[in-house]
Amino acid sequence: MPELRKDPVVGRWVIISVERGKRPSDFASPSHKRRVSGFCPFCPGNEYTTPQEIMAIRPEGSDNPSEWSLRVVPNKFPALQIDGELTKVGEGIFDKMSGVGAHEVIIETPDHLSSLSTISRKDMENVLWAYYSRLTDLKKDPRLKYVLIFKNEGEAAGASLEHTHSQLIALPIVPKLVREELNSARHYYDMKERCIFCDIINQELQEEKRIVCENEHYVAIAPYAPRAPFETWILPKKHESHYRPLENGGFSYLAEVLQRVLKQMDKLLDVPPYNYILHTSPFNSEENEYYHWHIEIMPKLTKIAGFEWGSGFYINPTPPEEAARYMREVEI
């Protein structure tokens, strides 16, 4: 008998079809190993083809524009524009506003053939620092309410350029899904005086069956009601509402867990395409007791079709307990 499971935070139901119980090798994953391809605007030497650089990490004292280990540039085809006034208007029953915001690209390494699972630990830390730095900077713009940081890895997951990169979109409103998650977490806090994510982490650490890996400060779990096979969340063990570095340790512990999860996925699922998303509290909220930032990683192994579109339900052929066990058993 299949099982219906509910995500305790957003109330999303998923169908875990235990009978079909797919193993890692059952997925015909469109592996996205990189090839040396033609011209790449993100490769060193081609800096002139991107819009004006926003930030970069370069060796101290270097004035060579092509010598960098990370760059952040505006998206050449931005979904939203940074210049302009934020205007809100009605059109009869409808509502619209001007598309003010930011759309940036974080080029994670100069090496065209690398991925987040193969770059050095130091480079991974730099990527996580760059996210933090951009969040802190964009927070100053009073027109913006939320910054969504995400990564599309592989064409099947929506990446249009092969060279590894993340993106951020800064928005003049808090998006619906983020608002729902926040409201729900606040509601739980009002009832219990506890953070729902802290409660989840406690239960997971006690039961152990959905733990993927952990270190002193972070834990990676297969969530109880995952939308996708091998979906994995990384959370700080100690309560923290906003994405930020550890006071002692910066992003080194997070880099370790994130790279470990990505390497496990690569080995287990033959370099699958994936998306990850940073979930953090909005700008306008101070530190709070109810929301707990985290990263959600979803390998792209199944198709989203009419049923998911119409219901918000997901059908997942791999129970998270099995997914976590497979992930734990991978030797990397």
Next chain:
Amino acid sequence: MPELRKDPVVGRWVIISVERGKRPSDFASPSHKRRVSGFCPFCPGNEYTTPQEIMAIRPEGSDNPSEWSLRVVPNKFPALQIDGELTKVGEGIFDKMSGVGAHEVIIETPDHLSSLSTISRKDMENVLWAYYSRLTDLKKDPRLKYVLIFKNEGEAAGASLEHTHSQLIALPIVPKLVREELNSARHYYDMKERCIFCDIINQELQEEKRIVCENEHYVAIAPYAPRAPFETWILPKKHESHYRPLENGGFSYLAEVLQRVLKQMDKLLDVPPYNYILHTSPFNSEENEYYHWHIEIMPKLTKIAGFEWGSGFYINPTPPEEAARYMREVEI
């Protein structure tokens, strides 16, 4: 400057990137024209390969099992199972229930190479009658709360078999997205004493710029805040909460508009893959004043990636006013 638009019913925002303003020919649609392929379990003669038939339309008096114009059968790999008790249990902080429900396939024509846009009007009417008949039948099962009827056309839209078919999944709960839509429509009704969809239809018929086509009883529009380029909704012009035939006319008027839209899409977008979903009131609600059933059709032309996953926002490069104009101008 791009535009942010809000769907008045569910509050979903979309980014209409007017600058990129994609025309129909700009989409590299993975055309899904059908080929004569190998063995097909949905073709006449192979009835023995599907689970036991639930209903069929056959010529009067025929006892030839391979002579039919439509068949409904259980899905061979069902997401939910019809036999069993509906049990609900907690697991610490988490909730689950048994996967009781139904998962059926509507085989729309015996002809392997046909599609909904090429079958006869009569066959199209039969498909719409079959939906109605299954809804009416499944309503009798007290364990079930909602039936989602949907179609995945083409592999890119999630179809795993080429032979044209729709699906239905009957669920023991009203899915989140449906509940949100209902709640929102009810809220609007409480404020205004009017159905929000009726208000939308009135505004659209008056402004005319997002009308795709219409007949006496139904109208097809490009919604104000479409998730996908060329997204089209078909609604009854007169208020109706539950999907059902016209008292005089059955499903012939609906079949006409639906086939017209699908033919327009085929011609304009080179036989694109698409999903459509029937949105109707749940079983447990009697006829009501606030909800208005309709069909939402979404051609699959763009990729859903990290940004959409994380925000519930959609980026749409084709304004609905342009999409509707292109659709209106197609000669079929």
